[in-house]
Amino acid sequence: MSARDRRPDERFLKGLLDRLGIRGVLYGPLERRISVLGALETSLKKPFPYVSWWSCFGGIAFLLFLIQAATGILLMVFYIPADPEAHRTIIHIAGRAPFGWFFRTIHHWSGIGMLLAVSAHVVRVFVKGAYQKPRDLNWAIGSVLFFLTAGFILTGDLLPWTQSGYWSAVWWTDLVGSFPVLGQQFQLFLRGSQNVTGSTITRFYVFHVFALPALTTLFMVIHFVIVRKLGLSEPF
């Protein structure tokens, strides 16, 4: 039914809704000037390269990174990176803070999920042979992102200052220390002292909350720019 066929009261009602609606009040002046709606309709109807379900693991990893960032910021509100306050604040988060246990658990599971999603993404890229030229640089950047994701889990495990997290940190920093030539220096840099102590918590907290997210964001941006530039790899 065209606008002319409508009854006058119907036309009035539709006109009123158009003017009062989002399109009329907020969007109207903008639309009249730069025709955003037209551009949006063109973009939305644009043919998009077919993407299989197997290609979604990279996107899932990015989504889980965002969930990690959001829940991590909420946990930072209560957490104190020192010995023994770290454990006390985790008890507070898990027991007393509103929904603290839920956000802490989401942070934990999304961390594991992120590593699994990145691993699945790596396996898919390998199987498809999509690491070959011209995507070789993007493979290198993606593999660095894989190691950074593992770094999040390794540093985050010590932060609650629990017995299992402590001995895990002792084990892997000992392994780093056993590396020839520079191992001892790097171990000292990671621990902040000869043993895993309160200063190690502070260092791991800095890595977990500032250094690793900053590096991950930087590498993700480069990764996405290259994907945007070269396009998704062709199915064979």
Added chain:
Amino acid sequence: MTEKPYKIRKKHSRRGERKTYPLYPNHLLRVLMVIMGTVAAIAILSALFPLPLDRIADPLAQPDPESRALWLLKPAILLNDMMPFPGLTAVLIAVLAVLFVLLPILDRSGQRSIKRRILVGVPFILWMLFLAWSLLLSTGVWG
């Protein structure tokens, strides 16, 4: 008769063009489904399996057995048990990490099919099987 511009092409065309589908609703709905599925999976896991809190770290206490170490370290612990001294494990892990990053330089065959990339395919699959095996051990399924 002109071809419908937004219809999904089931196969590659004769000219080798890639098949396409409309951004809206096909692709955006798929993205929405993936987002909702992931968020739902994480929320359900978190609600069903809340994270327990271990006792406070005590450097003077008996070291925890390796079975309680972080699951991510299990492959390294298994590898370490096979090595004559720990430094070798660290070097081996570093070498594997470098080889992983430099994979495109190691494989310049230009072949997409994995059957034609035996030299990198077999070590990669063996490594993935080792990781899966060690992670299964760490979850206690076979350990």
